[in-house]
Amino acid sequence: MRALHKENHLIERIGWLRAAVLGANDGLISTSSLIVGVAAATPASHEILVAGVAGLVAGAMSMAAGEYVSVSSQADTEKADMARERHELATQPAAELAELAAIYEQRGLSPDLARQVAEQMMAKDAFEAHARDELGLTSHVMARPVQAAFTSAVTFSTGAALPLIVALLVPPTTAAWTVSITCLIGLAVLGAIGARTGGASIWKPAARVVFWGVVALASTAAIGSLVGRAV
Ligand SMILES: [Zn+2]
Numbered sequence: 001m002r003a004l005h006k007e008n009h010l011i012e013r014i015g016w017l018r019a020a021v022l023g024a025n026d027g028l029i030s031t032s033s034l035i036v037g038v039a040a041a042t043p044a045s046h047e048i049l050v051a052g053v054a055g056l057v058a059g060a061m062s063m064a065a066g067e068y069v070s071v072s073s074q075a076d077t078e079k080a081d082m083a084r085e086r087h088e089l090a091t092q093p094a095a096e097l098a099e100l101a102a103i104y105e106q107r108g109l110s111p112d113l114a115r116q117v118a119e120q121m122m123a124k125d126a127f128e129a130h131a132r133d134e135l136g137l138t139s140h141v142m143a144r145p146v147q148a149a150f151t152s153a154v155t156f157s158t159g160a161a162l163p164l165i166v167a168l169l170v171p172p173t174t175a176a177w178t179v180s181i182t183c184l185i186g187l188a189v190l191g192a193i194g195a196r197t198g199g200a201s202i203w204k205p206a207a208r209v210v211f212w213g214v215v216a217l218a219s220t221a222a223i224g225s226l227v228g229r230a231v
Pocket of ligand 1: 100134
């Protein structure tokens with residue numbers, strides 16, 4: 001029982017940490033690419049920093065909005081499910097009792113015991129018993145749009161801050177290279193953290209994310225320098 005309990009907590013932590021790693025990853029790669037693209041076009045410190053700050057703010061807002069919309073629609077579905085459940089509990093309690101007993105029977109209880117458990121659960125809090133055991137909803141797995149939006153914006157900004165700080169500290173002529181290298185190191189570290197929490201080997205995911213980082217940085221640098229020469 002203890003092992004099972006521990007495992008559940010691990011799964012929760014992976015979900016949370018994975019989301020944070022993905023957000024930071026996005027912020028790091030998009031802001032670094034933006035800075036490298038601008039630095040390749042024009043080695044002017046002011047433009048590079050404006051691009052970096054704009055990239056951080058725009059990205060954080062877009063992540064937050066996207067997350068808010070997606071988690072809100074999940075929350076709407078959950079709310080509709082719960083409203084239907086409340087209605088069914090109020091209008092057909094006998095059928096709901098049989099339904100809950102059937103769920104416990106399916107999980108391995110004998111018919112008599114399942115009915116007894118269902119009765120006692122429903123006597124305490126019928127709605128909570130149905131929400132948890134039928135819909136799979138407990139207060140800590142329920143969708144929270146504002147919290148999700150805030151978390152995305154913060155993790156994205158954290159990733160985006162790294163190349164921005166580097167761009168602030170180095171001379172503009174070297175920004176393209178230093179930001180690229182910082183970005184790749186950051187991606188490797190995030191890839192390793194993500195793999196570690198998933199229990200996988202750290203090298204393959206880290207190499208994969210660094211490869212795509214190189215692709216992103218090289219393409220924006222190439223396009224940035226082309227546009228820089230053209231305009
Ligand atoms: Zn029900």
